[in-house]
Amino acid sequence: NAGVTQTPKFQVLKTGQSMTLQCAQDMNHEYMSWYRQDPGMGLRLIHYSVGAGITDQGEVPNGYNVSRSTTEDFPLRLLSAAPSQTSVYFCASFLDIWAAGTEAFFGQGTRLTVV
Amino acid sequence: DAKTTQPTSMDCAEGRAANLPCNHSTISGNEYVYWYRQIHSQGPQYIIHGLKNNETNEMASLIITEDRKSSTLILPHATLRDTAVYYCIVRVAAGANNLFFGTGTRLTVIP
Numbered sequence: 299n300a301g302v303t304q305t306p307k308f309q310v311l312k313t314g315q316s317m318t319l320q321c322a323q324d325m326n327h328e329y330m331s332w333y334r335q336d337p338g339m340g341l342r343l344i345h346y347s348v349g350a351g352i353t354d355q356g357e358v359p360n361g362y363n364v365s366r367s368t369t370e371d372f373p374l375r376l377l378s379a380a381p382s383q384t385s386v387y388f389c390a391s392f393l394d395i396w397a398a399g400t401e402a403f404f405g406q407g408t409r410l411t412v413v
Numbered sequence: 414d415a416k417t418t419q420p421t422s423m424d425c426a427e428g429r430a431a432n433l434p435c436n437h438s439t440i441s442g443n444e445y446v447y448w449y450r451q452i453h454s455q456g457p458q459y460i461i462h463g464l465k466n467n468e469t470n471e472m473a474s475l476i477i478t479e480d481r482k483s484s485t486l487i488l489p490h491a492t493l494r495d496t497a498v499y500y501c502i503v504r505v506a507a508g509a510n511n512l513f514f515g516t517g518t519r520l521t522v523i524p
Binding site: 302333338339340341342343386388390401402403404405406407409 | 447449454455456457458459462500512514515516517
C-alpha cells in the first residue's frame with residue numbers, strides 16, 4: 299500500500315500558466331479532498347469528492363478545478379496560476395465519511411511557487 | 414462543526430509526558446474529537462480520536478472531560494521526533510465533508 303501519493307513534490311510556475319497536481323490513493327477510499335496550507339496557517343479545504351463522478355467546492359475553490367473519473371485519482375487543476383496560489387497543497391482521503399471515527403490519510407504535499 | 418481553541422505553543426522536556434489541551438465548549442453530542450499532527454511541513458498524520466470515553470493507542474492517550482467541553486492529548490514519553498504542530502478537531506462522523514484545521518499547538522520537545 300502506497301497510501302496517498304502526490305506528484306510533483308515541488309513546482310515553480312509563471313503567472314498565467316496552468317498545471318495539474320496529481321493525487322492517487324490505492325486504499326479504495328471513496329472520499330478525497332484537496333487542502334492548501336499557507337505559512338503559519340492551518341489547512342483550508344479547496345475541493346472534495348465523495349465518490350467517482352461527484353465533486354463539490356470547499357472553503358477556497360476559486361482558481362481551481364477538480365474531477366473524479368476514478369476512485370483512485372483526484373487531480374487538482376490550476377487554470378491560470380497567480381502568485382496568491384503559492385502554497386503547499388495536500389491531498390487527503392477517507393475510507394468512509396459515514397463511518398464513525400474514520401481517520402484521514404494525507405499525502406506528503408506539493409510545494410507550489412507562482413512567480 | 415464545533416470550533417476548538419488550543420494554545421499556540423508549548424515546550425516539553427524529552428522523556429517527560431506532553432499534555433496538550435483543547436477547548437471545544439460548543440461540541441455537539443454526535444461530534445468526535447480528533448487529533449492530528451504535522452511534522453515539519455509533511456502531510457498531517459492521524460493520532461487518535463474519541464467520542465466520550467478516554468482512548469489510548471500506541472501513540473497517545475486522549476482524555477475527554479465528562480461534559481466533553483475539553484480534552485487533553487497525552488504523549489506519555491515525548492521524544493525529539495514528537496516536535497510538531499498538533500491539531501485538535503471536532504467533527505460529525507456521519508456525512509462530514511471536511512476536517513477543519515485551525516492553527517494548532519506547536520509542541521517543541523527539548524533535549
